[in-house]
Amino acid sequence: MAxxxxxxxxxxxxxxxxxxxxxxxxxxxxxxxxxxxxxCTPYPxxxxxCAGGPAAIRAAGAAYAxxxxxxxxxxxxxxxxxxxxxxxxxxxxxxxxxxxxxxxxLRGAVLQVLGKGAxxxxxxxxxxxxxxxxxxLGDAGRRVTVLQIDAHIDWREEVQGERWxxxxxxxxxxxxxxxxxxxxxxxxxxxxxxxxxxxxxxxAGVEFVPAGEVARAGVWRAVDLxxxxxxxxxxxxxxxxxxxxxPAVIGRTAGGLGYWQVMELIGAVAEKGRIVAFDMVEFMPDxxxxxxxxxxxxxxxxxxxxxxxxxx
Numbered sequence: 001m002a003x004x005x006x007x008x009x010x011x012x013x014x015x016x017x018x019x020x021x022x023x024x025x026x027x028x029x030x031x032x033x034x035x036x037x038x039x040c041t042p043y044p045x046x047x048x049x050c051a052g053g054p055a056a057i058r059a060a061g062a063a064y065a066x067x068x069x070x071x072x073x074x075x076x077x078x079x080x081x082x083x084x085x086x087x088x089x090x091x092x093x094x095x096x097x098x099x100x101x102x103x104x105x106l107r108g109a110v111l112q113v114l115g116k117g118a119x120x121x122x123x124x125x126x127x128x129x130x131x132x133x134x135x136x137l138g139d140a141g142r143r144v145t146v147l148q149i150d151a152h153i154d155w156r157e158e159v160q161g162e163r164w165x166x167x168x169x170x171x172x173x174x175x176x177x178x179x180x181x182x183x184x185x186x187x188x189x190x191x192x193x194x195x196x197x198x199x200x201x202x203x204a205g206v207e208f209v210p211a212g213e214v215a216r217a218g219v220w221r222a223v224d225l226x227x228x229x230x231x232x233x234x235x236x237x238x239x240x241x242x243x244x245x246x247p248a249v250i251g252r253t254a255g256g257l258g259y260w261q262v263m264e265l266i267g268a269v270a271e272k273g274r275i276v277a278f279d280m281v282e283f284m285p286d287x288x289x290x291x292x293x294x295x296x297x298x299x300x301x302x303x304x305x306x307x308x309x310x311x312x
Contacts, residue, residue, distance in 0.1 A: 036055075040128040043160050047096050060298035103135075141178075145230045147233070211240075232273045245292070259299075
């Protein structure tokens with residue numbers, strides 16, 4: 001089938017938007033590093049249910065591989081300004097039967113990227129991936145603000161006996177000494193949170209900006225909560241987006257954020273602080289409709305890379 005990319009000269013590529021591949025992080029010379037993972041710490045009942053997420057998002061970006069130098073009107077110029085390099089490091093090897101090893105491999109890869117002065121951009125895969133990414137930032141001596149954009153709060157102590165899974169990400173983050181504050185945006189509907197989970201999060205100092213508030217008043221209270229000059233980790237679960245534009249999630253819930261609300265928030269954070277790590281998780285290819293979710297994820301990822309490339 002003919003594609004838009006073919007019309008403009010795009011061919012088959014293995015990396016996101018045809019970025020240069022970097023399979024050896026010890027030789028890294030770039031400001032931004034895209035890397036993927038099938039999952040990290042699975043629950044026995046579902047395994048790596050978002051395993052194809054990174055490949056689907058890369059495939060959706062392939063149509064623009066010949067156009068990296070073209071204007072991205074979401075950014076007001078090309079995705080990468082002159083002098084800023086980004087690479088794709090491929091996927092980190094993950095095994096469902098080895099969650100401890102998965103976490104160690106991801107933590108080590110992110111630490112290598114940080115050690116080179118670059119920003120890791122992690123594609124998932126499920127929402128257990130941010131935990132070792134956040135641990136690596138502590139290993140690197142960074143003190144960070146976590147901005148989670150998600151339909152759910154992820155404050156369960158454990159699920160099916162697993163403490164490091166996707167429902168516990170923000171609770172585990174709250175236990176890390178280098179995480180100075182947590183701001184969570186986009187909550188809505190009924191999810192996994194119990195009343196006690198919300199109470200614990202509030203007691204830990206979490207600031208919540210629910211999706212309903214964003215719909216009524218915009219993202220600006222969330223932006224105001226970011227300290228001036230802080231280093232920020234953005235954890236984006238794609239189910240934060242409304243299912244009308246992001247159907248490729250396990251739990252579709254009406255009333256989600258729009259594309260521009262998410263991009264406006266991320267852009268404002270980069271102006272007020274500095275994004276030092278980013279993840280995009282919970283993309284479930286089996287739930288996509290005509291590739292629409294993958295296209296939105298790829299467009300948003302290009303925008304985020306462009307925002308990071310322009311900060312500072």
